[in-house]
Amino acid sequence: MMVLSVTVSEAQSDKKKVAVLNIDTKGLNYDPGSMGNLVRLELEKLNLFEVVDRYDVEYLVKKKWARHQWLLWENMPCRNG
Numbered sequence: 001m002m003v004l005s006v007t008v009s010e011a012q013s014d015k016k017k018v019a020v021l022n023i024d025t026k027g028l029n030y031d032p033g034s035m036g037n038l039v040r041l042e043l044e045k046l047n048l049f050e051v052v053d054r055y056d057v058e059y060l061v062k063k064k065w066a067r068h069q070w071l072l073w074e075n076m077p078c079r080n081g
Contacts, residue, residue: 018043019052 020039022032030038036054043051052060 015048015050017052018049019054019057021054021057 020036020043023035023039025032025035028035040051040053043049
């Protein structure tokens, strides 16, 4: 099972965040993507977590990567003098 925990300071909820991507389904009649969708749905029904899906994770990674690149650029020795 692949479960990725994500902490997002920008989130508007005080709930813990949980990201569920694909889940190994050997021996079951579900493919990994469908099982991930099912688990996310059931977690959302519990209303205990802010459930993050693959697209949320992709957005957060891209956003963090862009900020990281900007910080690297701003702190380059050639830019400081």
